[in-house]
């Protein structure tokens with residue numbers, strides 16, 4: 001989960017009088033730019049997500065430098081990629097709409113009664129996430145929900161434990177986050193939860209008594225899970241509530257939130273050079289070649305994601 005850190009700027013949405021669609025199933029348009037598969041020079045068309053991005057020209061741990069170069073370039077144009085400003089309000093949580101994710105056609109659909117206007121807004125929120133996070137890394141998300149809340153920015157959870165694959169839900173706040181950097185931190189944070197909570201990470205059939213690996217947050221994390229390794233590296237002794245130990249205040253709330261926040265900062269900042277505890281936490285992720293490569297893959301998508309986002313603001 002991710003929460004506002006501080007007074008959400010209330011944007012008065014003008015009531016929209018679009019008629020609800022009459023069909024039983026409402027299907028969104030495909031991703032923005034998807035029909036136009038002509039990319040700028042030195043960019044590559046990614047057919048799976050129907051987006052353009054610079055080509056990924058590295059593998060595994062070698063991708064660290066590739067990622068740093070993109071960060072340097074993006075920071076030069078946009079400033080910090082981890083800046084946040086949203087502030088919490090007391091608005092209650094309510095789900096507005098829930099959609100099935102159609103990975104093959106890059107669209108979302110629902111049988112619920114939503115207007116075209118609402119669906120367009122919600123599809124934009126989904127594509128914001130789907131653009132940044134490669135499809136191969138989010139294959140098991142099958143549901144997308146939009147909610148209102150003064151406190152929660154986004155969350156992921158397992159929606160159907162009985163299903164073998166594709167049983168996770170991503171929920172995001174209807175109030176679009178104003179800062180592009182905060183949106184990226186939030187989406188990458190939620191992705192980190194997904195990464196650390198899949199079946200290969202957690203034994204969902206184990207209870208506290210039968211769990212022989214790591215029991216935290218009422219879950220049994222497997223011996224070879226990311227969270228278990230993270231725990232062994234940083235949590236066998238008490239973690240002081242000190243800024244030197246966490247990338248953000250929200251990271252102090254639990255190991256899972258610390259993991260997700262630190263992962264987002266690992267993706268969106270350059271490799272740390274000090275031995276501060278918080279930097280050592282960020283270095284944890286550099287030990288995984290697959291995550292270093294994934295970081296680079298997310299960052300190259302951020303290049304065109306930010307261009308599109310900034311273009312919309314002007």
Ligand SMILES: [Zn+2]
Pocket residue numbers: 001002189193256257260
């Ligand atoms: Zn979280």
